[in-house]
Amino acid sequence: MVDGEHTALRFKRDGQWREMSYSELEDEVAQVAGGLVAQGIRPGDRVAVLGQTSPEWTICDLAIDRIGAVCVPIYPTSSRQEREWVLSDSGARMLITPPDDLPRGEPVAPVPRGEDEPSTIIYTSGTTDPAKGCLLTSGNLRAARESLDSLISTGVGDVVYLYLPLAHLFARMTQMMTLTRGATLAYFGGDIREIVTELTEVKPTHLPSVPRLFEKVYAKVTAFTEGMDRERVHSLVRAAFGGRLREALTGAAPIAPEILEFFAACGVPVYEAYGMTESTAVISANAPGAVRFGSVGRPLPGVEVHIAEDGEVLAKGRNVFQGYHRDDTASREALHDGWLHTGDLGALDDDGYLYITGRKKDLIITSGGKNISPANLENDLRRSRWISHAVMHGDRMPYAVALITLDAEEILPWAKENGLPEDIVELARHPRVLGMVGEVVTEANSAYSPPERIRRFAVLGHDFSQESGELTPTMKLRRKVVHDRYSALFTALYGGNLRS
Known part of the structure; x- marks a missing residue:
């Protein structure tokens, strides 16, 4: 049993770190659960949650679970079309948008839930296909927690720093393991650029990333x-x-x-x-x-x-x-x-x-019959401080080519120091930048056999993003979107009329 006075949550408000004890968290969850019941939510009903990682997100999640309802998380970066699809397909009865005002009512006791009863529906942000709702039961979550018991050593006195979106199951499992063991869950302040600063402030013992x-x-x-x-x-x-x-x-x-x-x-x-x-x-x-x-x-x-x-x-x-x-x-x-x-x-x-x-879906088979798994070389390229993303192409083609995007946080300060244009579009075609990227490609290529190597590449004047649809909310590449959107550029890389 966790001491109610121990710190459960740590979070930033108006630039200051604040805390919520386990007893305060229990009271909050019971009241929000009561508010859901007062608004007609019953066991088995779907309740969608849309918002940034925050204490309120956690409270909503725990309150939904408390009354036997089904949590349907939605990524805050989802498009309007994606949100509408999740709400419609899941049959959600309610949408909560923390940290906005949460429904409150008389505290209610937990509702028991059977092993095979649904606990959450999580829509996977597919890299090639439309999102599908993964139905996970109470038994699935319990089994996962038991599997993680031997891996995660958090306990009272430990601090877990969480910046991942709670719409992602990795983050929610972290939340579950932290709070069931009496540790403290510390949330990032909402600005991804402040993560390194906040790590020095929070001093976590554990970090999922x-x-x-x-x-x-x-x-x-x-x-x-x-x-x-x-x-x-x-x-x-x-x-x-x-x-x-x-x-x-x-x-x-x-x-x-x-x-x-x-x-x-x-x-x-x-x-x-x-x-x-x-x-x-x-x-x-x-x-x-x-x-x-x-x-x-x-x-x-x-x-x-x-x-x-x-x-x-x-x-x-x-x-x-x-x-x-x-x-x-x-x-x-x-x-x-x-x-x-x-x-x-x-x-x-x-x-x-x-x-x-x-x-399996990403496998490239060249016209010469060579099977190439692109993720390995792409990942090697991303180790460079200059490169944000790399996407290979070459299915049924004589050799592999790639599109590469620059890491603006690294390349722009370097450009300023070296008297180059502080514009990512101009830098993408500047000879010095193309030369640097070429050196990175050559070095990465050296670890692979000739048929697996990137023969030509192009540097884009912008990065991929969730908003433009090339990345999933967990920053995975939507390969089909990239291949379709930049098909003409890939074709040009085989035509001999493009510098690389």
Whole structure:
């Protein structure tokens, strides 16, 4: 039982950090649950939540669960069309938009929920297809929590810093594990540019993240500490994360082994994990004492992993979802005899560590018959401080080409220092920038066989974004959108009339 006086939530208001105890959180949740009941919400009803990561989002989530209703999260970056689709398809009875005023009423007691009763419907932001609603039961969530028990060591006195969107299951599982163990959940202040500053203020012991944060820190540190004493570098890195970080967990996208090795050497262990919404966010993970860089770890307790004949990763366990909401065809494609077909390609080594090698749908087969998994080389390119995104193309073509976007936070200050135009469009075609990018491509290419290498590339005068539809809310590339939108540019890369 958690002491009610312990700090449950820490958050910023008007530039100041504030706290909410576990007893205060319980009171808030009970009142909001009462407000939902007063407005006619009953067990099994769908309630949508749309808002930035905040204490109010957590309170809504816990209140919805308390009365046996079903939480339907919506990403705040979703388009109007995407929001309307989720509300319509889920059959939501109510939409709550925290941190706006939450419904309040007389406190109500928790409503018991059966193992097979739906707890949440999460719409996956597909990289190629329209969003599908993953229906997760109370039993799925419980199984996932049990699987994570051996991985996550949070407890009373620990602080978990959360900047990921709570519409993403990775963030909600973090929320669940933090609060069931009596630790403190600290929310970012709402400005993604302030994350590094807030890490030094919050001094977290645990940090869930996507790879981009670690990639950017790695790129900055390696660029500006050349020649510095190694222990001094390690000390600076530890300080950048607040000085108390014991464990960081990364997932949702691949991360280069060299980056993980670097942070481990600095005393900031970053454990790569693997899962998806359909598996309630858990399949495998590296863990303290069981790390193999380049892998996504061993299957977590309660989860079985099998590699199909075509190389697809299959997973089975009580954590695997029951199917997509109102989409039997997609459900049958995803589930066979209890096995979840992840769509990822991978391999297991002799010690049971899982390696993800690409996505089945993303596989490039050149006209020469060479199979290329683009994510590996794309990820290597993104390790450069100058590159934000890279997208390869080459299906049924003689060789691979790529579109590359620049990291404005890095390239613009460099341009100013070097007397170049402080305009991303002009920089994208400037000979010095093209030369720098070319050097990065050449270096990355050297790790691959000739048929797998990028032969030509173009640099775009803008970055990809969620708003323009090229990225999902979790910053994954919508490859089909990019290929369709820039088809003429890809074609030009094969025509010999474009500098690269």
